[in-house]
Each structure stands twice: as structure tokens, then as C-alpha cells.
Amino acid sequence: MNPGIKINGDRLLGRLGRFARIGATPAGGVNRQALSPEDRLARAELAGLAADRGFAVFQDSMANLFIRREGRSPSHPPFLIGSHLDSQPMGGRFDGALGTLAAFEVLESLDDADIQTPVAVEMVAWTNEEGSRFAPGAMGSMAFASRAIPAEWHTVRSSDGKLLKDELTDTLAALPHARMRRLGTPVSGYLELHIEQGPSLERENIPIGIVHGIQGTRWLEVVVTGQTAHAGTTQLSFRRDPLVAATEALQTLYNSVMPNDEQARLTIGRISVEPASINAIPGKVSFSVDLRHPDAQELARLENQVQAICEEKAVGHGCEATVRRTFDMPPAQFAPPLLQAVEQAATRLGIAYKPMLSGAFHDALFLARVTDAAMIFVPCRDGLSHNEAEYVEPEHAVLGAQMLLESTLIALDGI
Amino acid sequence: MNPGIKINGDRLLGRLGRFARIGATPAGGVNRQALSPEDRLARAELAGLAADRGFAVFQDSMANLFIRREGRSPSHPPFLIGSHLDSQPMGGRFDGALGTLAAFEVLESLDDADIQTPVAVEMVAWTNEEGSRFAPGAMGSMAFASRAIPAEWHTVRSSDGKLLKDELTDTLAALPHARMRRLGTPVSGYLELHIEQGPSLERENIPIGIVHGIQGTRWLEVVVTGQTAHAGTTQLSFRRDPLVAATEALQTLYNSVMPNDEQARLTIGRISVEPASINAIPGKVSFSVDLRHPDAQELARLENQVQAICEEKAVGHGCEATVRRTFDMPPAQFAPPLLQAVEQAATRLGIAYKPMLSGAFHDALFLARVTDAAMIFVPCRDGLSHNEAEYVEPEHAVLGAQMLLESTLIALDGI
CATH class of the missing domain: 3.40.630.10 (Zn peptidases)
Known part of the structure; x- marks a missing residue:
């Protein structure tokens, strides 16, 4: 026409x-x-x-x-x-x-x-x-x-x-x-x-x-809880630092999710700690995870992977992790x-x-x-x-x- | 008496x-x-x-x-x-x-x-x-x-x-x-x-x-600058994510400073990102470093180590790191x-x-x-x-x- x-x-x-x-x-x-x-x-x-x-x-x-x-x-x-x-x-x-x-x-x-x-x-x-x-x-x-x-x-x-x-x-x-x-x-x-x-x-x-x-998108909110303590007086073996656990989890995820699958996207856009005092070991770390993948099954698998890694690394440092899905777009x-x-x-x-x-x-x-x-x-x-x-x-x-x-x-x- | x-x-x-x-x-x-x-x-x-x-x-x-x-x-x-x-x-x-x-x-x-x-x-x-x-x-x-x-x-x-x-x-x-x-x-x-x-x-x-x-104490303020970009559209090779660089630097420091020297203390008490949007790769990450050591020379060496590692990891991800000392107590x-x-x-x-x-x-x-x-x-x-x-x-x-x-x-x- x-x-x-x-x-x-x-x-x-x-x-x-x-x-x-x-x-x-x-x-x-x-x-x-x-x-x-x-x-x-x-x-x-x-x-x-x-x-x-x-x-x-x-x-x-x-x-x-x-x-x-x-x-x-x-x-x-x-x-x-x-x-x-x-x-x-x-x-x-x-x-x-x-x-x-x-x-x-x-x-x-x-x-x-x-x-x-x-x-x-x-x-x-x-x-x-x-x-x-x-x-x-x-x-x-x-x-x-x-x-x-x-x-x-x-x-x-x-x-x-x-x-x-x-x-x-x-x-x-x-x-x-x-x-x-x-x-x-x-x-x-x-x-x-x-x-x-x-x-x-x-x-x-x-x-x-x-x-x-x-791409499908899932947003997760991860909270890792440890125990706040004095930066100067608390030796390594007494620390339950959730930022150490979160760092280990993020390092593992950054090194695997996108490098292993060029269709996957992993972004941590927000991270914050409490009490956010220079000389206090954080008691709590929260971060967002933006996961994307064109395949719905892969997206679900990535979500499970984030959850498992966060929980594993938290436990490894005497902390606890909770992972909550806040948004899901197939x-x-x-x-x-x-x-x-x-x-x-x-x-x-x-x-x-x-x-x-x-x-x-x-x-x-x-x-x-x-x-x-x-x-x-x-x-x-x-x-x-x-x-x-x-x-x-x-x-x-x-x-x-x-x-x-x-x-x-x-x-x-x-x- | x-x-x-x-x-x-x-x-x-x-x-x-x-x-x-x-x-x-x-x-x-x-x-x-x-x-x-x-x-x-x-x-x-x-x-x-x-x-x-x-x-x-x-x-x-x-x-x-x-x-x-x-x-x-x-x-x-x-x-x-x-x-x-x-x-x-x-x-x-x-x-x-x-x-x-x-x-x-x-x-x-x-x-x-x-x-x-x-x-x-x-x-x-x-x-x-x-x-x-x-x-x-x-x-x-x-x-x-x-x-x-x-x-x-x-x-x-x-x-x-x-x-x-x-x-x-x-x-x-x-x-x-x-x-x-x-x-x-x-x-x-x-x-x-x-x-x-x-x-x-x-x-x-x-x-x-x-x-x-x-112990002597030094406080450092580290700023890693990359480029903010869309979490969904930006593939790995185009990313300059300062949080990836910061995570790698922190992981390296957490794994070395305190495990290698029981008199040393390393605490990241504050961390924040900009623009802090769930679906945006951060453009900037700032974190505090609280370093302590009873030996003045060791403290100076730790500060240099933090600086070198932050700069190296930043460059490795197309970012830039600046490390500023904000407090020094011998x-x-x-x-x-x-x-x-x-x-x-x-x-x-x-x-x-x-x-x-x-x-x-x-x-x-x-x-x-x-x-x-x-x-x-x-x-x-x-x-x-x-x-x-x-x-x-x-x-x-x-x-x-x-x-x-x-x-x-x-x-x-x-x-």
C-alpha cells in the first residue's frame, strides 16, 4: 500500500x-x-x-x-x-x-x-x-x-x-x-x-x-543483619559484620551472574548501612538487586542464586540475610x-x-x-x-x- | 604508703x-x-x-x-x-x-x-x-x-x-x-x-x-567514581560500575588487613551510592574507612595499602578512586x-x-x-x-x- x-x-x-x-x-x-x-x-x-x-x-x-x-x-x-x-x-x-x-x-x-x-x-x-x-x-x-x-x-x-x-x-x-x-x-x-x-x-x-x-525484571531487597560494635575495640573473631558478608555475596554475584551469561543483568543500585557511623561496625546492611533476563526460567534461577548466596555468606559471618522480592515483571x-x-x-x-x-x-x-x-x-x-x-x-x-x-x-x- | x-x-x-x-x-x-x-x-x-x-x-x-x-x-x-x-x-x-x-x-x-x-x-x-x-x-x-x-x-x-x-x-x-x-x-x-x-x-x-x-586511628573517605547508566540496557562490557570496583577493593581489604595482623582493625562504617536508584548503575560510591593499629608505621602502611587497592580496583573497572584522610590520631x-x-x-x-x-x-x-x-x-x-x-x-x-x-x-x- x-x-x-x-x-x-x-x-x-x-x-x-x-x-x-x-x-x-x-x-x-x-x-x-x-x-x-x-x-x-x-x-x-x-x-x-x-x-x-x-x-x-x-x-x-x-x-x-x-x-x-x-x-x-x-x-x-x-x-x-x-x-x-x-x-x-x-x-x-x-x-x-x-x-x-x-x-x-x-x-x-x-x-x-x-x-x-x-x-x-x-x-x-x-x-x-x-x-x-x-x-x-x-x-x-x-x-x-x-x-x-x-x-x-x-x-x-x-x-x-x-x-x-x-x-x-x-x-x-x-x-x-x-x-x-x-x-x-x-x-x-x-x-x-x-x-x-x-x-x-x-x-x-x-x-x-x-x-x-x-527482558523480565525482578527487584529484590536484601537485608543482612549482624551486630553493631565498636570499630576500635572489637577484634576480628568477635565481629559479626553484615557488610563483610554483603561484600562477599556481592563479589560472588558480580563474578558469576553477568560474566557467565551475556543476557543476564545484575545491578546493585542502592546500598545503605546502619547506624552509618564511621567508628561503628554496621549492624545492618540493606541493598537492592535489579535482575533482568529475557528468559523467565533463567530469571527465577538467578533469584534463587541471589537468595542462596546471600544466606550462605551471611551465615558464614554470624549474620542473617533476608531476601524479599519487591517487583516482578515477566x-x-x-x-x-x-x-x-x-x-x-x-x-x-x-x-x-x-x-x-x-x-x-x-x-x-x-x-x-x-x-x-x-x-x-x-x-x-x-x-x-x-x-x-x-x-x-x-x-x-x-x-x-x-x-x-x-x-x-x-x-x-x-x- | x-x-x-x-x-x-x-x-x-x-x-x-x-x-x-x-x-x-x-x-x-x-x-x-x-x-x-x-x-x-x-x-x-x-x-x-x-x-x-x-x-x-x-x-x-x-x-x-x-x-x-x-x-x-x-x-x-x-x-x-x-x-x-x-x-x-x-x-x-x-x-x-x-x-x-x-x-x-x-x-x-x-x-x-x-x-x-x-x-x-x-x-x-x-x-x-x-x-x-x-x-x-x-x-x-x-x-x-x-x-x-x-x-x-x-x-x-x-x-x-x-x-x-x-x-x-x-x-x-x-x-x-x-x-x-x-x-x-x-x-x-x-x-x-x-x-x-x-x-x-x-x-x-x-x-x-x-x-x-x-591504638592509633586514621579515618579515610574513599570516593569511587564511575558512570551511572541504565540497569537494564547496559551490558557488562559497557559498564563502569563503581560499586563493583568498591566491592572488589573491600573484599581484598577484608581478606587481608585483619586476618594478617591481629593488632590491626579495619571497619567500613558508612557506605553510600549515588544516584541510589534501584534501576540505575551507581555513578559514585563513597565509603569511610576506620583503620587502627598500635604501631604508627604499620598504620601508615595500612593507609597506603587501602589507597593502592582502591585505586587499582577502580582502574580495573574504568573508574577512578580518591582517598582522603579525614582524621589522624597517632x-x-x-x-x-x-x-x-x-x-x-x-x-x-x-x-x-x-x-x-x-x-x-x-x-x-x-x-x-x-x-x-x-x-x-x-x-x-x-x-x-x-x-x-x-x-x-x-x-x-x-x-x-x-x-x-x-x-x-x-x-x-x-x-
């Missing part, structure tokens, strides 16, 4: 620049946290652009924002493309915004070329992907996929003390002309363009990643037919690509539970994201949008 | 109990921080007991409190015995109080037995040994030894926001009948009874430790003649003793810089101190006071 349509690269880049000014930080990043005044400004800007084009604008009870370009069969579920508009507190200009604005660019390019698609194509901006102002992240897509807002979110407050439900109400009210639709309205597919947020495409000099799935596999459409698009456009897995969560993870979903990655400089210095080469941004358009057209052929 | 004088054990134990009520905490400990209302009450109580006996009371500009029982030669520098009255915020009843009240008991026992000593014997209660309300600790004895209050202390504020100098003024004013004397007035010797604050006497079932010196050796007097006292009393080193600082460390000094330790249960559960067997408290009296008498023979 109509191959050869080009997106308008200048328009996309200009728009990325304009949206980067909404919540701009001094060092060139963006602070546009979920449901904040800045987030509302960005939504209003996009809704205004939609109105100029005559595209219908919808919201659901999670304030997910949909912009619809009608297709031949209005009653058939739309094909969804998009990402999110919210950012980290000191985030970059591309994380989320690229995928959302490229999706809008696809609608405009289809419009400019006067293409009639078999079903409607909708751009979506999911609410609160980042999870920094309200936890957890990916609230919008998660609620969309389960067609309900979890009861416990009604009491969730933002980092600045506001209730989620109040901020949702005010955000929805800020777009009075948008029509309300039911949460989880059926779609016929979902495709998301995003920056890689890792260094591999850039280092391998490949402009496009076709994302086959998302691996996701994207839909083969949609992946084939994306690969076909790359081939048709003559673009080098790399099949890959995503190490980060994305809204697509939740969409994959209710429809065929897939993702396209473009490189970002030094793999840097969640950082004001986040940067995407203009040619890669444009190429990503072109891939999104081409893949969408090929996918629509199959509907 | 007059061997066979017995201290009044019941009086001492009763007084320990009464002083434990000044700042008593619900769990049986004491909160009597330096220069607080509770500290002033304890000082006033002691000054009142002195007045009842006709002992002269003195204070100096650091509010060190002296109670003097005159000797044959009033112009000769007095022999000083004592400790401190201030406690940790959730401290025990014996740390400091035992040595101070036992010293007062020695004065009373001498008085009861009508002994005329060749020079005056003075009890001292040093100001702010603990360093918890005002930092650093051992302010009173430190200033006494250097005969000056360091200029930077004029702006020191307490944990509750009060200026040290104002609290000193108010504390001095609370004992209007005490005479002021010059800071660092010469003394002819210093002997301090203290609880061990470690488990070795109790475990070896020895009632008396004769302290030959105090080892102290107590005076052989005074130690002989204490050993002779133990022999004369038929008490088992153990020559030992102190792992903790004490006021005696500073006194050793200006006079012959030594210390006597008694066991405390489970080695526990700086803890409301701190406990000393009554018989050990009495034995410690008897040793203080006997040692003082023998030392005075040599003056």
Missing part, C-alpha cells in the same frame, strides 16, 4: 525542538513530569495541532491521549502508534517525545499524501511512563491493558504531595474538547518508536533496532507478524537493522498483553538517557519516523 | 545508681550529653558532695571540673584521677561515670582513712568526651593538653543548635562557687578507670585490664613508671590482670601528651557500650575503684 511516502523530516525535527522547550531545563534537558503543568501544556499543544488537521482527540480515565486519523472502516479497532510525553525530573528531549511526535508525524504524512488506511491510525501519548512523579511507571498503558485503574492508585500521591486522582481530573479538564473514551478500547496493533537508552546501536553503528521483546515477547512487518519496512527502505531485546520497560510491554505489539529503536549518543545530555542524531530521528510510517503501512496491509 | 585502705564499695555503687537517674532513659540507660541540663545537674551533684567534704572545686574555661583533696605540698602539681560525666544520647550508666565516681570515692576513702598524701589528689570530670552533642569528642582533655581552645570551636554548634561557647558559659555559671583556674594547669600524673567497651576481659574472665596504650603509649605502679597495685591486691591496648579513644590519650598517664579497664557485659544495656558487674566496679586507690597510693610514693 502506497510505498514511497516520505515523512517530513524538517517538520518532525522542528516539532521536537518546540516540545523540548516545554519544561526545558538550563542544561538542555526537559522536566515535564507526568500530569504536571508542563505535561498539560505539551498535551494541549498536540491537541491543538490535531484540531488544525481535523483529527479527533480522545482521552480515557487515565488521561491517555489519543489522536485519531480516521480510516476506511471506522468500526474496526484502530492501529495504535505512539509513546509518552512525560519526562524524568532531569530528563532528555527524546525519551518518549520522539515516539509520540514521530507518530503524530506519521498521521500528518498520511494526511499530506491523502492516503486512506483500511482502519483508523491513532497516535497515543501514554500517561506517566516514567514513574518519577507518581509511582509506579507506565501507569497509563498498564491500566489500559488491564482495562481498570488499580484501587490502590486512588491514594497514590506525587512527589510534590498531590493525589493522582486530582491531577488526573485536572489534566483531563484541561482538554475540554477532547472526547472521553473507555479505558482499554480495543486496538488492532501497537507500534512504538523509542530511543535505545543503551549504547549498543551506536557502538555497532546500526541506525535501527527491531525490538523482539523486553519477560515480554513481541508479536512475530508485526516484527516481520517492521523487518520488511527496513528492507524496503534499505536500512541496516539489528534484532534486539529491550533492557528497559516500555509502554509496549503492557500493550503486548492485549494486542500485537512491537518496538523500533534508534541510537542515542553514548547510550545516555534519563539525563539532560540525552541526544539523538537528527538523521536517526527522521529515519525512525520513516520506519514507523513504513512499518505501519505494511502492518495495515495485513489487517 | 598506707596499703590496706579499702574503698567503700556500697557508697560507690549507691552513687553510681543515683547518678544513673540523672538523664535516665526508659530502657535503663542514660542521656546526659555534654553541657546539657542533665550534665549540669550531675556536675552540681558532685560539687555538692565535694562541698560536704570540704574539698575545693575548680573549673577551667572548657568547664572541666576538678575536685581537690589537698596534700602535704599544696604548691606541687596534683595527681589527677577521673574520667567524664557526659554520655551518648542513648548511652550507658558506666561509660565515664564509673571512672569519675570511683575517683571521687578514692578522695573520700583517703579522707575517711585520714591519709595525708604528699601532693594533692584531684578528681577530674572532662567536658564532652563523647562528642555526640558537640564534635569532636574529648574536647575538654584535648584543650587541657594543648592549653588552649582551638579557634574553630568558637563557632561549633550542638546537635540542638546551641553555640558551644554559650553552653560553656552557662555551664560554668551553674557552679558559681567553683573557683576558675587556668586551662592546662600542670599535674604530676593522670590515671583513668574506665569500662573496656569491648569483650576481651569478660571472655577471658579477667577482672582488670592494665592499658599500655591506645598511637599513644602510656608511661612505664605509672604502668608499673598499677601492676604493683594489682599484685598487692592479688587481682588477675591483663596488659592490653585500648581500641577506643579516651581522655587519657590527650593527658599522655602532657604528663605520665595510664588507664585501668574493667569488663562490661558482652563488650556492650554506647548502649542503654551497658552493664558492669558490681564487684568489678568496686574492684576497679580499689585498683584506682591502690595505684594512686603507689604512684604517689614515687612523687
Whole structure:
């Protein structure tokens, strides 16, 4: 169907620049946290652009924002493309915004070329992907996929003390002309363009990643308890130092988990001790473990390994370890037919690509539970994201949008 | 000189109990921080007991409190015995109080037995040994030894926001009948009874430790800098994780420093990471190192070893380490003649003793810089101190006071 349509690269880049000014930080990043005044400004800007084009604008009870370009069969579920508009507190200009604005660019390019698609194509901006102002992240897509807002979110407050439900109400009210639709309205597919947020495409000099799935993630909280004592008076044989036990456990894990399996990820992002006094042997050490693996069984095995090693090393130093799972996100596999459409698009456009897995969560993870979903990655400089210095080469941004358009057209052929 | 004088054990134990009520905490400990209302009450109580006996009371500009029982030669520098009255915020009843009240008991026992000593014997209660309300600790004895209050202390504020100098003024004013004397007035010797604050006497079932010196202490602050990155997207070869480097360094140090030298102490009491996010590889790890050794050269060698290992492990993981010394307390050796007097006292009393080193600082460390000094330790249960559960067997408290009296008498023979 109509191959050869080009997106308008200048328009996309200009728009990325304009949206980067909404919540701009001094060092060139963006602070546009979920449901904040800045987030509302960005939504209003996009809704205004939609109105100029005559595209219908919808919201659901999670304030997910949909912009619809009608297709031949209005009653058939739309094909969804998009990402999110919210950012980290000191985030970059591309994380989320690229995928959302490229999706809008696809609608405009289809419009400019006067293409009639078999079903409607909708751009979506999911609410609160980042999870920094309200936890957890990916609230919008998660609620969309389960067609309900979890009861416990009604009491969730933002980092600045506001209730989620109040901020949702005010955000929805800020777009009075948008029509309300039911949460989880059926779609016929979902495709998301995003920056890689890792260094591999850039280092391998490949402009496009076709994302086959998302690693599963488990978060563990390990607490090792020993006995605090005086640093000067307590000789070695009397010590029950939980940091010695934790160090031994971490050393063992660092030396085995990732070196033995290149698909595994092990990160200790937080560690703290009590009483945290220079001249006191700690009585307690707590640390977080972020484990990732594309294979669910391997992930479970890694969790058991962490538990066993922490317990063994604790006992070896007269301490006790408890390991508690605080988060569990099973691996996701994207839909083969949609992946084939994306690969076909790359081939048709003559673009080098790399099949890959995503190490980060994305809204697509939740969409994959209710429809065929897939993702396209473009490189970002030094793999840097969640950082004001986040940067995407203009040619890669444009190429990503072109891939999104081409893949969408090929996918629509199959509907 | 007059061997066979017995201290009044019941009086001492009763007084320990009464002083434990000044700042008593619900769990049986004491909160009597330096220069607080509770500290002033304890000082006033002691000054009142002195007045009842006709002992002269003195204070100096650091509010060190002296109670003097005159000797044959009033112009000769007095022999000083004592400790401190201030406690940790959730401290025990014996740390400091035992040595101070036992010293007062020695004065009373001498008085009861009508002994005329060749020079005056003075009890001292040093100001702010603990360093918890005002930092650093051992302010009173430190200033006494250097005969000056360091200029930077004029702006020191307490944990509750009060200026040290104002609290000193108010504390001095609370004992209007005490005479002021010059800071660092010469003394002819210093002997301090203290609880061990470690488990070795109790475990070896020895009632008396004769302290030959105090370990030297160095505090280092190590900062390892790498690069923060996404826990999910960053594969092993792209990681520059400073916690991996720090873990390797700590593992190496834990496995070598103390296992290779039973006189060495290595404690990591604080560790923190930035940005401390579960799903972010840390960009920076900071930890404290508390190193102790009785030998100054060995201490210097250990510091070099920590520095070399941290730097080597950091480089091995693409990180950088900086090691900064934040505190340096050289080892102290107590005076052989005074130690002989204490050993002779133990022999004369038929008490088992153990020559030992102190792992903790004490006021005696500073006194050793200006006079012959030594210390006597008694066991405390489970080695526990700086803890409301701190406990000393009554018989050990009495034995410690008897040793203080006997040692003082023998030392005075040599003056």
C-alpha cells in the first residue's frame, strides 16, 4: 500500500525542538513530569495541532491521549502508534517525545499524501511512563491493558504531595474538547518508536533496532543483619559484620551472574548501612538487586542464586540475610507478524537493522498483553538517557519516523 | 604508703545508681550529653558532695571540673584521677561515670582513712568526651593538653543548635562557687578507670585490664567514581560500575588487613551510592574507612595499602578512586613508671590482670601528651557500650575503684 511516502523530516525535527522547550531545563534537558503543568501544556499543544488537521482527540480515565486519523472502516479497532510525553525530573528531549511526535508525524504524512488506511491510525501519548512523579511507571498503558485503574492508585500521591486522582481530573479538564473514551478500547496493533537508552546501536553503528521483546525484571531487597560494635575495640573473631558478608555475596554475584551469561543483568543500585557511623561496625546492611533476563526460567534461577548466596555468606559471618522480592515483571515477547512487518519496512527502505531485546520497560510491554505489539529503536549518543545530555542524531530521528510510517503501512496491509 | 585502705564499695555503687537517674532513659540507660541540663545537674551533684567534704572545686574555661583533696605540698602539681560525666544520647550508666565516681570515692576513702598524701589528689570530670552533642569528642582533655581552645570551636554548634561557647558559659555559671583556674594547669600524673567497651576481659574472665596504650586511628573517605547508566540496557562490557570496583577493593581489604595482623582493625562504617536508584548503575560510591593499629608505621602502611587497592580496583573497572584522610590520631603509649605502679597495685591486691591496648579513644590519650598517664579497664557485659544495656558487674566496679586507690597510693610514693 502506497510505498514511497516520505515523512517530513524538517517538520518532525522542528516539532521536537518546540516540545523540548516545554519544561526545558538550563542544561538542555526537559522536566515535564507526568500530569504536571508542563505535561498539560505539551498535551494541549498536540491537541491543538490535531484540531488544525481535523483529527479527533480522545482521552480515557487515565488521561491517555489519543489522536485519531480516521480510516476506511471506522468500526474496526484502530492501529495504535505512539509513546509518552512525560519526562524524568532531569530528563532528555527524546525519551518518549520522539515516539509520540514521530507518530503524530506519521498521521500528518498520511494526511499530506491523502492516503486512506483500511482502519483508523491513532497516535497515543501514554500517561506517566516514567514513574518519577507518581509511582509506579507506565501507569497509563498498564491500566489500559488491564482495562481498570488499580484501587490502590486512588491514594497514590506525587512527589510534590498531590493525589493522582486530582491531577488526573485536572489534566483531563484541561482538554475540554477532547472526547472521553473507555479505558482499554480495543486496538488492532501497537507500534512504538523509542530511543535505545543503551549504547549498543551506536557502538555497532546500526541506525535501527527491531525490538523482539523486553527482558523480565525482578527487584529484590536484601537485608543482612549482624551486630553493631565498636570499630576500635572489637577484634576480628568477635565481629559479626553484615557488610563483610554483603561484600562477599556481592563479589560472588558480580563474578558469576553477568560474566557467565551475556543476557543476564545484575545491578546493585542502592546500598545503605546502619547506624552509618564511621567508628561503628554496621549492624545492618540493606541493598537492592535489579535482575533482568529475557528468559523467565533463567530469571527465577538467578533469584534463587541471589537468595542462596546471600544466606550462605551471611551465615558464614554470624549474620542473617533476608531476601524479599519487591517487583516482578515477566519477560515480554513481541508479536512475530508485526516484527516481520517492521523487518520488511527496513528492507524496503534499505536500512541496516539489528534484532534486539529491550533492557528497559516500555509502554509496549503492557500493550503486548492485549494486542500485537512491537518496538523500533534508534541510537542515542553514548547510550545516555534519563539525563539532560540525552541526544539523538537528527538523521536517526527522521529515519525512525520513516520506519514507523513504513512499518505501519505494511502492518495495515495485513489487517 | 598506707596499703590496706579499702574503698567503700556500697557508697560507690549507691552513687553510681543515683547518678544513673540523672538523664535516665526508659530502657535503663542514660542521656546526659555534654553541657546539657542533665550534665549540669550531675556536675552540681558532685560539687555538692565535694562541698560536704570540704574539698575545693575548680573549673577551667572548657568547664572541666576538678575536685581537690589537698596534700602535704599544696604548691606541687596534683595527681589527677577521673574520667567524664557526659554520655551518648542513648548511652550507658558506666561509660565515664564509673571512672569519675570511683575517683571521687578514692578522695573520700583517703579522707575517711585520714591519709595525708604528699601532693594533692584531684578528681577530674572532662567536658564532652563523647562528642555526640558537640564534635569532636574529648574536647575538654584535648584543650587541657594543648592549653588552649582551638579557634574553630568558637563557632561549633550542638546537635540542638546551641553555640558551644554559650553552653560553656552557662555551664560554668551553674557552679558559681567553683573557683576558675587556668586551662592546662600542670599535674604530676593522670590515671583513668574506665569500662573496656569491648569483650576481651569478660571472655577471658579477667577482672582488670592494665592499658599500655591506645591504638592509633586514621579515618579515610574513599570516593569511587564511575558512570551511572541504565540497569537494564547496559551490558557488562559497557559498564563502569563503581560499586563493583568498591566491592572488589573491600573484599581484598577484608581478606587481608585483619586476618594478617591481629593488632590491626579495619571497619567500613558508612557506605553510600549515588544516584541510589534501584534501576540505575551507581555513578559514585563513597565509603569511610576506620583503620587502627598500635604501631604508627604499620598504620601508615595500612593507609597506603587501602589507597593502592582502591585505586587499582577502580582502574580495573574504568573508574577512578580518591582517598582522603579525614582524621589522624597517632598511637599513644602510656608511661612505664605509672604502668608499673598499677601492676604493683594489682599484685598487692592479688587481682588477675591483663596488659592490653585500648581500641577506643579516651581522655587519657590527650593527658599522655602532657604528663605520665595510664588507664585501668574493667569488663562490661558482652563488650556492650554506647548502649542503654551497658552493664558492669558490681564487684568489678568496686574492684576497679580499689585498683584506682591502690595505684594512686603507689604512684604517689614515687612523687
